[in-house]
Amino acid sequence: MTGEALVLRQDSEGIAHLTLNRAKAYNALSLDCMQALIQQLQILSEDKTIKVVILSGAGNGFCAGHDLREMNANPSEDFYQTTFSTCAELMSLIQQIPQPVIAQVHGIATAAGCQLVATCDLAYAADNARFSTPGVNIGLFCSTPMVALTRAVHRKQAMEMLLTGEMINAERAVNIGLVNATVPEEQLADEVLRVAQIIAAKSSYTLKVGKEAFYQQAEMNQQQAYAHCSRVMTENMLAQDAQEGIDAFLTKRSPCWQGR
Structure with a gap:
């Protein structure tokens, strides 16, 4: 300190x-x-x-x-x-x-x-x-x-x-x-x-994406929020950590996050 x-x-x-x-x-x-x-x-x-x-x-x-x-x-x-x-x-x-x-x-x-x-x-x-x-x-x-x-x-x-x-x-x-x-x-x-x-213990990339989207969608109407978050989830799915996390889940192992 x-x-x-x-x-x-x-x-x-x-x-x-x-x-x-x-x-x-x-x-x-x-x-x-x-x-x-x-x-x-x-x-x-x-x-x-x-x-x-x-x-x-x-x-x-x-x-x-x-x-x-x-x-x-x-x-x-x-x-x-x-x-x-x-x-x-x-x-x-x-x-x-x-x-x-x-x-x-x-x-x-x-x-x-x-x-x-x-x-x-x-x-x-x-x-x-x-x-x-x-x-x-x-x-x-x-x-x-x-x-x-x-x-x-x-x-x-x-x-x-x-x-x-x-x-x-x-x-x-x-x-x-x-x-x-x-x-x-x-x-x-x-x-x-x-x-x-x-x-x-979670992916830093995923935390960043989720926190940002949370506050952005909160200021939108429902239709805008769904459209925005659909784009966010698409981009998130393409990220390396999402691919790693899904593979780790399916193969029953712990994920190794890369923060991207």
Whole structure:
């Protein structure tokens, strides 16, 4: 790991673990922190040895959202616009990189921290984790977190969170689709690693193709989505890894992926 960097990275067996490293601030997303995370994700997007990314937070919580102290100290339109556009860049990048990104959530995930959870491809939470979009409580509606939230959960559930600003527990977060599952906190890291290892055993080419197609078709109507995904599957069938995987299945052996 890197010393006191804003984002720590540790790799093991095709899995990169990124840790937000602002524990005293509940890993609030300062401008520098978001830029550091963007830089790490850009590097990872070109790293063909990495198949899965895990994102977690240091200390007592996952992420408390934007750094309100920093924003209060820089009361200018330019700074606010830079902050929110950088946040949008970060969230988009998470879904653009070829590797699946898994949120490992403990403690709290609030405002832009909740947005981060909603944006990640998968999310697993400790059973005592809590989630909210509380901007309405301080006169600042969580408009950018709303973008990810409304794409992850039912509209009425999202609107309730946005309008009330109240915390929801991990069980309800599972029920509304914000996270995949909840486990006791002491089992969280092991469970996320287990899921990451299952995914990391797949073809990196196939993961890249599937993740990209997933987000593309989600923005299309049904007819367009079927047409697009038919083209994607045709191209995928012609890939070396698909041919290898099918042959391995038919001959009852383990596949040897080439990533192409």
